[in-house]
Amino acid sequence: MDNIDYIRRARKTLKEGLSLGDLVTKLVNLIDETEQAENTLFEAIYDLYFMYYPEAAVLLKERDKFIEIVSNGVERGEVGNYLKISTESMGYDLSADDRSLLNLHVNEIKNLSDMRNFTKTYLDKTIHDAYPNIYGIADYMVAARLIMLSGGIKSLAFMPSSKIQILGSEKALFSHFKKGKSSPKYGVIFKNPAIEGAPQEKRGKIARALAAQISTAAKLDFFSKKDDSAVLREKLEKEIDRIMKNGTKKSNR
Amino acid sequence: MELKKVIDNVFWTEDKNRLLVTKNLVAGESVYGERLLKTGGQEYREWMPMRSKLSAAFYKGLKTVDLKEGSKVLYLGASSGTTVSHVSDIVANKGEIFAVEISEEMGANLILLAEKRKNIFPLIADARKIESYSKFVPKCDFIYQDVAQRDQVEIFIHNSNQFLKNGGYGAIAIKTKSVDVSKPSRFIIEQTLATLRKHFTIIDSIDLYPYQRDHALIIARKK
Numbered sequence: 001m002d003n004i005d006y007i008r009r010a011r012k013t014l015k016e017g018l019s020l021g022d023l024v025t026k027l028v029n030l031i032d033e034t035e036q037a038e039n040t041l042f043e044a045i046y047d048l049y050f051m052y053y054p055e056a057a058v059l060l061k062e063r064d065k066f067i068e069i070v071s072n073g074v075e076r077g078e079v080g081n082y083l084k085i086s087t088e089s090m091g092y093d094l095s096a097d098d099r100s101l102l103n104l105h106v107n108e109i110k111n112l113s114d115m116r117n118f119t120k121t122y123l124d125k126t127i128h129d130a131y132p133n134i135y136g137i138a139d140y141m142v143a144a145r146l147i148m149l150s151g152g153i154k155s156l157a158f159m160p161s162s163k164i165q166i167l168g169s170e171k172a173l174f175s176h177f178k179k180g181k182s183s184p185k186y187g188v189i190f191k192n193p194a195i196e197g198a199p200q201e202k203r204g205k206i207a208r209a210l211a212a213q214i215s216t217a218a219k220l221d222f223f224s225k226k227d228d229s230a231v232l233r234e235k236l237e238k239e240i241d242r243i244m245k246n247g248t249k250k251s252n253r
Numbered sequence: 254m255e256l257k258k259v260i261d262n263v264f265w266t267e268d269k270n271r272l273l274v275t276k277n278l279v280a281g282e283s284v285y286g287e288r289l290l291k292t293g294g295q296e297y298r299e300w301m302p303m304r305s306k307l308s309a310a311f312y313k314g315l316k317t318v319d320l321k322e323g324s325k326v327l328y329l330g331a332s333s334g335t336t337v338s339h340v341s342d343i344v345a346n347k348g349e350i351f352a353v354e355i356s357e358e359m360g361a362n363l364i365l366l367a368e369k370r371k372n373i374f375p376l377i378a379d380a381r382k383i384e385s386y387s388k389f390v391p392k393c394d395f396i397y398q399d400v401a402q403r404d405q406v407e408i409f410i411h412n413s414n415q416f417l418k419n420g421g422y423g424a425i426a427i428k429t430k431s432v433d434v435s436k437p438s439r440f441i442i443e444q445t446l447a448t449l450r451k452h453f454t455i456i457d458s459i460d461l462y463p464y465q466r467d468h469a470l471i472i473a474r475k476k
Contacts, residue, residue, distance in 0.1 A: 003367055006374040006389065010364050013377040017357045 021152030133217035136229020157222035165211035275342035309464035330400035333362035
C-alpha cells in the first residue's frame with residue numbers, strides 16, 4: 001500500500017485547519033515576545049548607562065522614554081541639555097569607543113521597539129478588516145487576545161459572554177474553584193480603556209456589559225461580516241452610563 | 254562495534270556506553286538530530302531515552318515487545334514523529350504505521366517525515382473521534398499511544414476495540430500528571446491498570462524515571 005493518498009489528505013486537512021485566527025495568534029505572540037526582548041535588553045543597557053551618567057539615568061527609568069531620548073545620542077552633552085540638568089557627572093567617564101558601542105546597542109533596542117509598533121499597527125489593521133464589529137467596541141489588542149484565547153472567531157461566536165468576560169484569567173478562576181478565593185471579574189478585556197479607567201467598584205459591572213456586547217459583535221463578525229458596531233457601541237455607552245450613575249458600592253450589594 | 258539484537262531492527266551496542274540503536278531505513282538521514290552510527294556497512298540511528306518513551310522503557314529493562322518487521326501499527330499521538338521514525342525503522346518496508354496527530358503544527362513535521370518514509374500513513378485527526386479516521390485504518394497488530402490526556406485510557410480502549418486484532422498488543426504511555434496532578438503517580442498507575450484489566454492482560458508496567466519524569470509505559474495484550 002502506498003501512503004501518497006494519506007499524505008495528500010493530511011496536507012489538505014492541515015491547510016484547511018489553519019485560518020486568520022492562527023495568524024492573529026502568531027502576531028500577538030510576536031508582539032509579546034518582542035516586548036520581552038526589549039525589556040531584557042533595556043535592563044542591561046540601562047545599567048551600563050547608569051554607570052556612565054547616573055544623573056540622567058534616574059530621570060529615564062521608563063523604558064520607552066529612555067529609548068526615545070538616548071537613541072538621539074548617548075553623550076552627556078546632548079542628553080543633559082535635553083533634560084536641563086548639569087552635564088557634570090559623578091559617573092564613570094566612558095571613552096569615545098565605549099560611547100559608540102553604547103550607541104549601537106541603544107539603536108538596536110530602538111529598532112526592536114519600532115518593529116513592535118509596526119507589528120501593532122499591522123495587527124490593528126488586520127483586526128479592523130476582519131472583525132469590524134469587535135473592533136468597533138473593543139481595543140484591537142483585546143480583540144486579538146480574545147481571538148487567540150478562544151481559538152478563533154468561530155469558537156468566540158459560540159462562547160457565552162460570561163466566559164468571554166473572564167478569558168485569560170484562568171489562574172484566578174481555578175484558585176476560586178479550588179481554594180474558594182473571590183471569582184475573577186475580568187480577563188484580558190480589562191485592558192479596554194472603559195474598564196481600566198473606571199473606579200474599582202464599577203469595573204466588574206462594566207466588564208460584564210462589555211463582554212455581552214463583544215459576544216454579540218463576535219456573532220455578527222462570524223455570521224454576517226456587516227459592520228453594525230455603531231449600534232453596539234451606542235448600547236454599550238448607555239449601559240456604562242447607567243452603571244456609572246447607579247448607586248454606590250453599598251447599595252449595589 | 255558489536256551489536257546485540259533486542260527485537261527486529263533494534264540493537265544494543267556492546268560498548269562501554271550501552272546505546273540503543275535502530276537500523277536506519279532511509280540511509281544518511283537523521284530525523285531529529287540524533288547521531289548516526291555506521292558499522293559493517295549498515296547505518297544505525299541512536300534511539301535516545303530522553304526523547305522517546307519507548308526507548309526509555311528498553312533502558313529501564315523492557316526485554317521484548319511484540320513489534321516486528323511487517324507489523325501494522327496504529328500510533329496515537331504521533332507528534333512530530335520522533336518515536337514514529339524509530340517504529341518506522343522497526344516495521345521496515347513491509348510494515349505500516351497509521352500515525353494519528355491532532356495538532357496542525359506537529360502534523361506538518363509528521364507529513365514531511367511521511368514523504369521520506371513510505372511506511373508512515375499520516376492522519377490529522379482527533380484520537381477521540383474514531384469515526385473521522387476509521388475508514389482509513391485497517392485492523393492492526395499493535396497500538397501505541399502517547400497522548401497525555403486526562404481520558405487517555407478511555408481513548409486507548411475505544412481505539413483498541415475498533416482497530417486491534419484479538420490477541421494483539423498495545424503500549425500506552427501514561428503521563429500521571431495529566432490524569433490527575435494532585436494524586437501520587439503510583440496511585441494513578443494502579444487505577445489505570447485496574448481499568449485496563451477489564452479488556453486486557455497486563456504484560457508489563459514500567460516506570461520511566463529518570464528518563465521521563467511522571468511517566469509510565471504499560472504493555473498489554475487484548476483478551
